[in-house]
Amino acid sequence: MSRMLRFAWTVLLLALGALRRNKLRAALTAFGILVGVAAVTIVVALGEGASAAVGGRIDSLGENALIVIPQETLASGVKDDSALPELTEGDAEALAREADDVERAAPMLAGFSQLVWRDQNVATQTIGTTLDFFAIRRWKASAGSLWAPSAETVGDKVCVIGATVRRELFGTEDPIGQVIRIGQHPFRVIGLLEEKGQGPFGNDQDDAVIMPVLTMRAKLSPTRPGVVHRILLQGKTPESAAAAERQVTAILRQRHHLAEGAENDFRLRSQEEFRRTQEKILGVLRMLLLAIAAVSLVVGGIGVMNIMLVSVAERTREIGIRMAIGAREADIRVQFLTEAVMLALVGGAAGTVLAYLAVSALAHALKWEMGVSIDALLVALGTSTCVGVVFGFVPAHRAARMDPIQALGRE
Structure with missing residues (x-):
């Protein structure tokens, strides 16, 4: 055992000596490995960080959330946009009442409006809905309050605003109690919502004004009575999501009088569907980046091989002398393999340090929770x-x- 350790130590010292004699060459060779290892490590960290960030954004949609939207039906194989099917508040009420695995249902109207307060003017998304919307989204007021249930039946001109709207419209002023103009109508701000950040598709969830659905229909989004743009649902448990989807589909098909075999005139999307779609996109992107990083690693490896071939050619006489005094083929092979591995390890270690610094900078810039594990x-x-x-x-x-004789004969 001690003989093996002495041999290993001798080989290590010889390898270190060879690398020290050619410092610039060794540094350039290790640099190729450094780039490859850093690229692979950064790609892995970015993939994990992106996956966590996307998962957090999807979770921000709410707890066990499902979304129902109208879907064009095909007429003679062509989409008939003039006959876009409609969802209604009655559909939302029926789903909350009849679907055993649906906890809540919130009808929604959506639009885009101009907001004016004093000399400030911003454009933002407007949403008309019910209090169930906030329960599903787990969205609370950080200041002020949400509207009273009675506001949904009388159409009070009140609203709650997101953090982005507050910053752009009011700056440092307290928005609670202020009267703003949305479109051509005055609204009183009664609440400021907690900051949520970006949604799963990169949209700013805080750039919105939310009001009772009856108010929005009357003032900003004139539609037929009861008609809504989408319905936000909450399943009772994550495990019952599939059952909830089946129940929602059956109830809506019955309410919309769809014949057996007819295509649905609505589409149901779940958080899990969003998650699968995003993970599929991230997976393809991750594989593409890993392939590019792997190419750089292979290029670095080829650099190691070329430099080692040059080293072998330059040290032919040294190899011949070592063989002449008793070194075996295995000893020579181990020595040069050790040099190659040490070059690669130096580059790899430097690459991990570079990757750690790069990932830390990216995490700060992107505001993602990620690191080099x-x-x-x-x-x-x-x-x-x-x-x-x-x-x-x-x-x-x-x-x-x-051949030791030929090796000794070379200059």
Whole structure:
């Protein structure tokens, strides 16, 4: 055992000595591995961070949320946009009442309006809905309050605003109790909503004004009585999501008098569907970036192989002398493999440091929770070792197979 340790130590010292004699060459070779390892590590960290960020944004939609939207039906194989089916407040009430696995249902009207307060003027999304909307979205007022239930039946001209609207319209002023003009109508701000940030599709959830659905229909979004643009639902549990979707589909088909075999005139989208779609997109992007990073790692490995081949050619006489005094082929092979692995490990270690700094900067810039995990560091170092072994084998084998007599005869 001690003999093996002495041999390993000797090989390590020889490898270090060879690298020290060619510092610039070693540094340039290690740089190729550095770039590859850093790229792979950063891509992995970005993938994990993006997945966590997207998951958080999807969760911000609410708890066990489902969305029902109208869907064009096909007439003779062509979409008939003039006959867009309609959802109603009655549909929402029926779903909340009849679907066993639906906890709440909130009808929604959506639009875009100009807001004016004093000399400030901003354009923002307007939403008309019920108090169930806030319960489903887990959205509370950070100042002021939501409207009273009675406001939904009398059409009070009151609204609550998101944090972005508050910043752009009021600046540092207290918005509670202020009267703003939305379109051509005065509204009193009664509440400021907690900040939610970006939604799953990059939209600013805080850039919105929300009011009772009856008020919005009367003042900002004239539609037929009871008609809404979408219905936001909350399933009772995550496990019952599939059952809730089946129940919603059956109830709406019955209410819309759809014949058996007819296409649905609505579409149901769940948080899980959003999650699957986003993960699929992220997965493709992650694989593409990993492929690019892997190419840079292979290029770095080829650099190691080329430099080691040059080193073998320059040290032919040294190899011949070592063989002449008793070194075996295996000893020569191990020595050059060790040099290749050390080059790769130095590059890999520097690459992980660079990746850590880059990921920290990206996390701060993107405001994502991400970092370089211990597993990622171990994988990076393991990958470096593998690159050193794989791309160092050919030079090491060529050195080990030299004829000592011919090697000694070379200048």
